[in-house]
Amino acid sequence: MKPNILFLLIDTFRADKFFGKEKTSCTPNIDSFIKNGSYFNQAISCGDGTILSWSGLFTGLHPFKTGIKSQGYKKINPNITSYFSILKSQGYTFYSYIPSLTTSLGIFPNWKNDDYSFDAYWNLSEGLGKKITDLLESNTMDDPWFYYIHVEDLHFPITLTKEFDDDKFGTSKYERKISAMDGWLGKIFEKIDLKNTLVIITADHGAYIKSVNNSNLNINLEVNGELQTHVRNLGNLIPKPLQPLKLKFFFFLEGIRKKRKYKKIQDLELTPYEKRALLWQRSDPEHFLYDELVRVPLLFLGYNVKNNVKVSQQVSIIDIFPTILDIIGIQNNDINVDGQSLLPLINGKQISEEPVYMENHYSISIKSQDKIGVRTSQFKFFRDRDDPTKLVHLYDLKNDPFENKNIAKTNPDISKKMEEILQNILKNSSELPEDDEFDEEETKIIEDELKRLGYV
Amino acid sequence: MDKKLKKNVIVICIDGTRIDRAQKSKVILNDLSGRIFFSNAITYAPYTNSSMYAMFSGSYGNRNGCSSYWHSFKFNGTRFKTLTDYLHDSNYFTYADIHSKLSIPKQGFDKYVVYDESENDYADRHKDIINKMKKLYDGGTNFFLYLHYDGIHKGIMNSVLKVYNNFSPDFFNNRLKNERRYDDLFHDAENYLQKLLDEITVNDLWKDSIILILSDHGCSVGEKIGERAYGSYCYDYTLKTFASFIALEFSKQEISNQIRHIDLMPTILDYLEIPLDLNYESLDGHSLLPLIKNQHFEESIAYSETANPLQGNAPPKKPNTKSVRTSKWKLIFNEHNNTRELYNLQTDPSEENNLIGTGLEIENFLFDELLKLQQN
Numbered sequence: 001m002k003p004n005i006l007f008l009l010i011d012t013f014r015a016d017k018f019f020g021k022e023k024t025s026c027t028p029n030i031d032s033f034i035k036n037g038s039y040f041n042q043a044i045s046c047g048d049g050t051i052l053s054w055s056g057l058f059t060g061l062h063p064f065k066t067g068i069k070s071q072g073y074k075k076i077n078p079n080i081t082s083y084f085s086i087l088k089s090q091g092y093t094f095y096s097y098i099p100s101l102t103t104s105l106g107i108f109p110n111w112k113n114d115d116y117s118f119d120a121y122w123n124l125s126e127g128l129g130k131k132i133t134d135l136l137e138s139n140t141m142d143d144p145w146f147y148y149i150h151v152e153d154l155h156f157p158i159t160l161t162k163e164f165d166d167d168k169f170g171t172s173k174y175e176r177k178i179s180a181m182d183g184w185l186g187k188i189f190e191k192i193d194l195k196n197t198l199v200i201i202t203a204d205h206g207a208y209i210k211s212v213n214n215s216n217l218n219i220n221l222e223v224n225g226e227l228q229t230h231v232r233n234l235g236n237l238i239p240k241p242l243q244p245l246k247l248k249f250f251f252f253l254e255g256i257r258k259k260r261k262y263k264k265i266q267d268l269e270l271t272p273y274e275k276r277a278l279l280w281q282r283s284d285p286e287h288f289l290y291d292e293l294v295r296v297p298l299l300f301l302g303y304n305v306k307n308n309v310k311v312s313q314q315v316s317i318i319d320i321f322p323t324i325l326d327i328i329g330i331q332n333n334d335i336n337v338d339g340q341s342l343l344p345l346i347n348g349k350q351i352s353e354e355p356v357y358m359e360n361h362y363s364i365s366i367k368s369q370d371k372i373g374v375r376t377s378q379f380k381f382f383r384d385r386d387d388p389t390k391l392v393h394l395y396d397l398k399n400d401p402f403e404n405k406n407i408a409k410t411n412p413d414i415s416k417k418m419e420e421i422l423q424n425i426l427k428n429s430s431e432l433p434e435d436d437e438f439d440e441e442e443t444k445i446i447e448d449e450l451k452r453l454g455y456v
Numbered sequence: 457m458d459k460k461l462k463k464n465v466i467v468i469c470i471d472g473t474r475i476d477r478a479q480k481s482k483v484i485l486n487d488l489s490g491r492i493f494f495s496n497a498i499t500y501a502p503y504t505n506s507s508m509y510a511m512f513s514g515s516y517g518n519r520n521g522c523s524s525y526w527h528s529f530k531f532n533g534t535r536f537k538t539l540t541d542y543l544h545d546s547n548y549f550t551y552a553d554i555h556s557k558l559s560i561p562k563q564g565f566d567k568y569v570v571y572d573e574s575e576n577d578y579a580d581r582h583k584d585i586i587n588k589m590k591k592l593y594d595g596g597t598n599f600f601l602y603l604h605y606d607g608i609h610k611g612i613m614n615s616v617l618k619v620y621n622n623f624s625p626d627f628f629n630n631r632l633k634n635e636r637r638y639d640d641l642f643h644d645a646e647n648y649l650q651k652l653l654d655e656i657t658v659n660d661l662w663k664d665s666i667i668l669i670l671s672d673h674g675c676s677v678g679e680k681i682g683e684r685a686y687g688s689y690c691y692d693y694t695l696k697t698f699a700s701f702i703a704l705e706f707s708k709q710e711i712s713n714q715i716r717h718i719d720l721m722p723t724i725l726d727y728l729e730i731p732l733d734l735n736y737e738s739l740d741g742h743s744l745l746p747l748i749k750n751q752h753f754e755e756s757i758a759y760s761e762t763a764n765p766l767q768g769n770a771p772p773k774k775p776n777t778k779s780v781r782t783s784k785w786k787l788i789f790n791e792h793n794n795t796r797e798l799y800n801l802q803t804d805p806s807e808e809n810n811l812i813g814t815g816l817e818i819e820n821f822l823f824d825e826l827l828k829l830q831q832n
Contacts, residue, residue, distance in 0.1 A: 241545070244734050367738060386828050438773065442529045447770075449558050450525055452573065454613030455503075455687070456770040 002090055002144040002328055003303040004197040008188075010181070010297075011050060012154040013203035015041060017175055018297035024213075025170040025178040029186035033201065036194075037301025038309035038346040044375055045205050045317050048293040049361020051105065053204035056318040058082050058107050060337030062357045062425065068105060076106045083321040084109040084146075090330055093142040097132055098150045112142070121229070123153045124184040125161065136191035149188075153181050154207070156282070157228030172211035173222045194302035198327055202317060203296035205361075208280040217268065221261055221278050254283040273402035286369040287360040288393070289382040290403050294358050294375070300346065303327065311345045314377040316356040353377060357425045360385070374422045381408075381418030388419055462728050463703070464593055464665040465543060465600045466586075468652060470645050471504060471555075472608035472686065473671035474638065478698040483646040484669065486653065488662070490706040492748055494699040496714045498758035498781055499673050502694035503687040504609075506762075507672040507717060508560045512538040514721035514739035516759055518775075519832050524763045526773040528558045537736040539721045540564030543600040546730055549592055551599060553585055555606035578605050579651040586652065590659040605648055611641040612675060612685050620684050622765070627684050634677040663704055666727060668720060671697040679806070687771060688764045690779035690788050691807050695760050703727065706748060714783040716758045719744050740832070757782055757822075759829040766792060780826045787822035796823065 016022040019034055019041060046056035046063050055066040059082050067077030076082070084094065088109060096111040099120040113135060122128050132149055135141065158177050169179035192199065210221040238246045258281055265278055277292070296317065301307070304327045318339035325332050326341035344351045353376070360370035371391065373382025380397055384390035394408035394415050408415045450456040475495065478484045485493055500510035500517055509522035513536040517523035521532040533541075541564040544550050551567045554560060555575075562568050575581065582603045589599040615637055620627040627634065649669065656662060674694040676683045686694040699720055718741035725732065726743035747753040761775035776792040786807065788797040798819050799807040812819060 244731060247734050386831075438526060443526065446526055446528055446558065449556055450770065453556060453609070454617035455525070 001196075002092070002330075004141075004144050005087075005092070005146045005324065005328070006188075006192060006197055006199045006302075007146065007148045008151065008185075008199065008201045009149070010151045010154060010201065010203050012152075012156070012205065012207045013178075013297055014206035014209070014292055015043065015203075015295040015297050016292070017178060017209075018203075023175070024172075025175040025182070026168060027178060027182040029182045029189065030178075033185075033189070033199075033299060033301055036307045037199070037299050038305050038307075038311065040298040040311045040313075040315050040342065040345075042312055042314045042377060043202065043296050043298035043317060044314060044356040044358065045203070045294045045296050046357060047359055047361055048205045048287065048289060050204045052359060052361050053317060054105070054107055056316075056339075057204070057320060058084065060318050060321050060339035062318070062338050063359060064426070065338075068107070082107060083325070086325065086330065086332060087146055090144075092144050092146045094146050094148070095135060095141060096148040096150075097128060097135075098148060099152060108148075111148075121152050121155060121157075123159065124151060124181055125153075129184040129187065133187055133191050136188070151181070153177055156207070157223055157225035157232070159225040159229060171213040172209050172220060173225070174207070174209045174211070192302070196303055198303040198305065198324065199299075199301050200320060200324065201297060201299040201301075202320060204317075206291075206293045206295060208277040208292060210278050210280065212270065212274045212278065217270075219265070219268065219278065221264070251283055254281050257281060271402065272404045285367065286391075287362075287371060289358045289360060289371055289373045289375075289380070291380065291397070291401070300327070306346055309346055309348075311342070313345060313353050314356060314375065315342055315345070316354070355421045355425065357422070358382065372422065374418055374425065376418075376421075379414060379418060381415065381422065383419075394418065461593070461596070461598050461664075462546065462548075464589070464598055464661065465539075465548070465724060465728075466589075466656070466661070466665055466667045467600075467602045468582075468649065468667070468669045469508070469602070469604045470608070470649060470669065470671050471604060471606045472612060472673065472675045473642065473645065473697060474674045474677075474693065475671075475696050475698055477639070477642045478671065481642075481646055483650045483653070484698065484700060485710070487708075488653070488702055489708060490662075490702050490704040491708050492701045492703075492706055493710045494701070494715050494744075495710055495712050496783065497670065497697050497699040497717060497720075498695055498714060498760065499697055499717045500760055501687075502673040502690065502760065502762050504556070504672045505558045505560075511670075511672075511717040511720055512540065512561050514539075514718050514741040515737065516718060516740050516829070516832060518759075518761065518830065519737065519740065522561075523761065523775055524773060525558060525771060526763075531561055532737075533561060533563045535737045537733050538564055539724060540600065540602075542725055542730050542733070543598075545733075546598070546728070548598040548600045549589075551585065551589065552602040552604075553582060554602070554604040555609070559604060560602065573610075578607060579648045582648075582652055583655040586655045586659060586661070590661060593661075593664065603652070605645060607644050607648065608638075608641045608675065611637070611644075616684055622682050622684050622688060623767075624684065628678045628681050631678045638675060638677050662702070666724065667702040668699065668724065669702070670699040670717070670720065672717075673697060682764075682766075687762055688777070690760050690762060690777055690786075692786070692801070692805065695758075695779070695781070701744075701748070709748075711747060713747060713753070714755050714758060714781065715744055715747070716741060716756065719756075723748075755783060757825050757829070759826070759832075761830075764790075764792060778826060778830060780822050780829060782822075785818050785822060787819065787826060789823070789826055798822070 045053050047053045052063045055063045055068040059066050059080055094109045094111050095113050096116040100117045158173050160173055164176045164180040169176040212219050261279055319342050322339045323342040326343040356375045359372045362368050362370050370385045371382045372385050380395040383392040392408040393406050395403040499507045501507045505528055506517040506522050509531055510517050513520045520536045521530040538561050540550050544564040550565045552565050553569045557570050589601050592599050673686050674697050675686050679693050683689045722739055722741045723744040726745045758781045761778040763771040763775050764777045765771045777790050779788045784802050786799045796812045798811040
C-alpha cells in the first residue's frame with residue numbers, strides 16, 4: 001500500500017519567516033516539524049502569484065509551458081500529464097480544502113469531499129482548521145489519499161485576533177499571524193500518522209512585509225486587515241456594470257495612500273529592500289522577482305524522509321512532485337518534465353544545482369510591467385518580459401542577500417551570461433506539447449462548414 | 457421617443473473585396489457626408505472568421521483564441537468582450553444576418569441568423585431587415601445591425617475554389633480571365649451596397665446611425681502561385697482592404713495611414729462614448745478618432761497570420777505564415793519552412809522584390825516585433 005500524502009500549501013509564506021534568523025514569530029510546532037524532517041532553505045517558486053506557481057508545481061514544468069499563461073488564465077493544456085493523474089493511476093483518492101477560484105483552471109482532480117471549496121481568505125481559526133481536522137478524524141478517507149490543504153491566513157489582508165496582537169508573537173502583523181497559525185498546524189499534525197503519511201509543507205510565493213524593525217528604526221505600514229476585509233466585502237456587492245467605477249475609485253485611493261506613505265518615510269534612512277516593502281501597493285504596475293516574493297519554505301517529513309536534514313542547495317518548487325513520486329516509489333518514465341527529484345539531497349547525495357526560472361503574475365486591472373528571470377545560488381537576474389534590454393536587474397545574492405544593489409550596469413558580462421541561461425531555459429527545456437485540444441464534435445462542425453464554404 | 461438614444465450602429469461586410477477595386481468604386485467612395493474612407497486597413501487574417509473575430513473583439517486572434525477556422529470554438533468570450541457585447545450591454549438590440557455560423561462571434565446577439573446558401577437576393581433581404589430595425593428605433597430602441605454580403609465569396613467558391621487548386625496552371629496563366637471574373641462579382645457587390653445605402657437614406661437613418669462598411673480580406677486574381685483565392689499567404693492583395701466609417705458630423709475624407717481592423721471596434725466604442733470594461737482583457741486595437749479628427753496618431757504595426765494549406769486539402773489547425781507590416785515595410789515569416797520575406801511596400805507594392813538578407817536594419821527590427829506579437 002502506498003503512503004498517504006498531506007500537501008500543505010500556505011499561501012504567501014516567505015522562507016525567511018519560516019526558518020532562520022530573520023524570523024520573529026513564535027512557532028513551536030513549525031520548529032518541531034523542521035527538526036523532524038528535511039528542510040530546503042533555498043527553495044524558489046516559479047512565480048510570484050498562486051496560479052503560476054500551481055501550474056509549475058503540479059506539472060513539474062516551467063509555467064510558460066503549461067498552457068496556463070499568466071495572461072488570461074487559460075485552462076491547463078489538456079495534453080499535459082499532471083501529477084494528479086499519475087497519482088490517480090496509482091490508486092490515490094483526492095481530498096482538499098482549497099479557495100474557490102480553482103475550478104476553471106483544469107489543474108485539479110475531482111476532490112472526493114463535496115465541501116472542498118471555500119471563499120478566499122477564510123482563515124484556519126474561522127472554521128477552516130476544524131474542517132481540516134474533522135476530515136482527518138472522520139475515518140472516511142479512502143487509503144491511499146492525497147489531501148491538499150491551501151491555507152490563506154497570510155494572504156492580504158491579514159486579520160489578527162487580540163490574543164496574538166503582541167510583540168511576543170512577532171514584530172509584524174504578518175509574523176504574529178504565523179504564530180497564530182502555528183497552533184492549528186499542531187492540531188492538524190496530531191491527527192496524522194507520520195509513519196505512513198508523507199507530509200509536504202511549502203508556499204506558492206512570498207510577500208512584501210510592510211514593516212521595518214531594527215535597532216535604529218521601528219515603522220509599520222501594514223494595513224488594517226479587518227477594515228480591508230469589510231471594504232472588500234462591500235465592494236463585492238457593487239453590481240457588475242459599476243465595477244469600472246469601483247476600480248477607478250480603488251486607484252484613486254491607492255494614489256492617496258501612496259502619497260501618504262512617501263511622506264511618512266521620506267526622511268528615514270532606509271535600504272532599497274526596506275523601502276520597496278514599505279511602499280509596495282497592490283496597484284503598483286511594475287512587478288519584480290525579489291527573493292521576498294519567490295523564496296518559499298519547503299519541508300518534507302514523515303514517510304521515508306530523514307529527519308533533521310537541512311539542504312542549502314537551491315531547488316525549485318517544480319522539483320516537489322518529482323520528489324514525492326521518488327519518495328513513495330513511483331517510477332515515472334512517461335512524462336518529460338523540467339523539475340527533478342530532490343530525494344538524493346535528502347539522502348545526503350549530490351545532484352546538480354539547476355538555475356530556477358521565474359516569472360511575474362500579471363495584473364488583470366491594469367497594464368502591468370511584468371518580468372521574467374532566472375536565479376542561481378550566486379545571482380538573481382530578471383528583466384522585462386518582452387524586451388531583454390529593458391528594466392534589467394542583477395543582484396549578487398551571496399554578498400547582497402536583500403537585493404539592495406542592482407549591479408546589472410556594472411556587470412554586463414554576468415547579465416549576458418544570465419540572459420543566456422534564461423534563453424536556454426526558454427528554448428531548450430522539455431518539448432512543448434500541443435496547446436490545443438480539438439473537440440471531435442466541434443471539429444466535425446467546422447469541417448462541414450469549411451466544406452460548405454469551399455475551403456476543404 | 458422619450459428616452460435619449462445613442463446612435464445606431466450598422467456594419468456591412470462585403471466579403472472578399474480587393475482594395476484596388478474598392479478605391480475605384482463610386483459606390484464605396486461615395487459622396488455621402490461624413491464618409492471617412494480608410495484605404496490602408498490591414499486585417500489580422502486573410503480569411504473571414506479570424507478576421508472578423510479580431511475585428512469584433514479589437515484583439516488579435518492569437519490572444520482572443522480564434523487564430524484559425526479550426527479555432528472558431530476557441531474564442532475566449534469570457535475574457536474578451538466583443539463589440540456586440542458592449543452594445544448589448546448598452547441596451548442595443550443586436551442583430552446579425554450572415555452566411556456562416558463560423559464567421560463572427562455569436563455572443564451578445566439577440567438575433568443571429570445564418571441565411572441559406574441558396575440565398576441570392578441579399579439586397580432585398582437586408583433592406584427588409586433595415587426596415588425592421590428602423591421600426592425598432594422609432595419605438596425607442598437602439599439597434600446594432602451586422603450584415604454580411606458573401607456574393608463575391610460564393611462566386612469565387614463556385615468558379616475558382618471548386619475548379620482549381622492553389623497551384624493550377626490554368627488559373628495562374630489566365631490573369632485577365634481572373635480579373636474579369638472578379639470584376640463581375642465585384643460589380644454585383646456594388647449593386648448590393650448601393651441598394652442598402654439607398655435604403656438607409658429612405659429610412660432617414662444617416663443622422664441617427666454610424667455605418668461601417670468594410671471587407672474582411674481581399675482576394676487573389678493570380679498574383680502569386682500557391683494562392684488561388686485567399687488564406688494561404690500574407691501578401692497585400694488579401695491583407696490590405698478598406699473600411700469606410702460614416703458619421704454625418706465628420707468631414708468627408710480619405711485616410712491613407714495604415715490602420716488595422718482591430719482598431720475599428722475601439723473606434724466605434726470611443727465614438728459612442730462607451731467605456732472599456734476593465735473586467736475583460738485589454739484590447740490590441742486603438743481608437744481611430746484622433747486620426748479622423750486630425751489629432752496626434754501614431755501608426756501601429758499590423759500583425760497578421762494565416763494557416764497556409766500548402767499542398768494539403770485543408771488549412772492546418774495552427775497559423776504557419778505570419779507578417780508584420782508598417783505603411784512602408786512588410787516582413788513575412790513562413791514558419792512552415794523557416795523562411796522570411798521583406799518588402800518595401802512604397803517602392804514595391806506588389807511584393808515581388810524580396811529584400812531579406814540585404815543588410816537592411818529594418819529586417820531585424822520587424823522580426824523582433826513579429827516574435828513579440830506572435831507571443832502576445
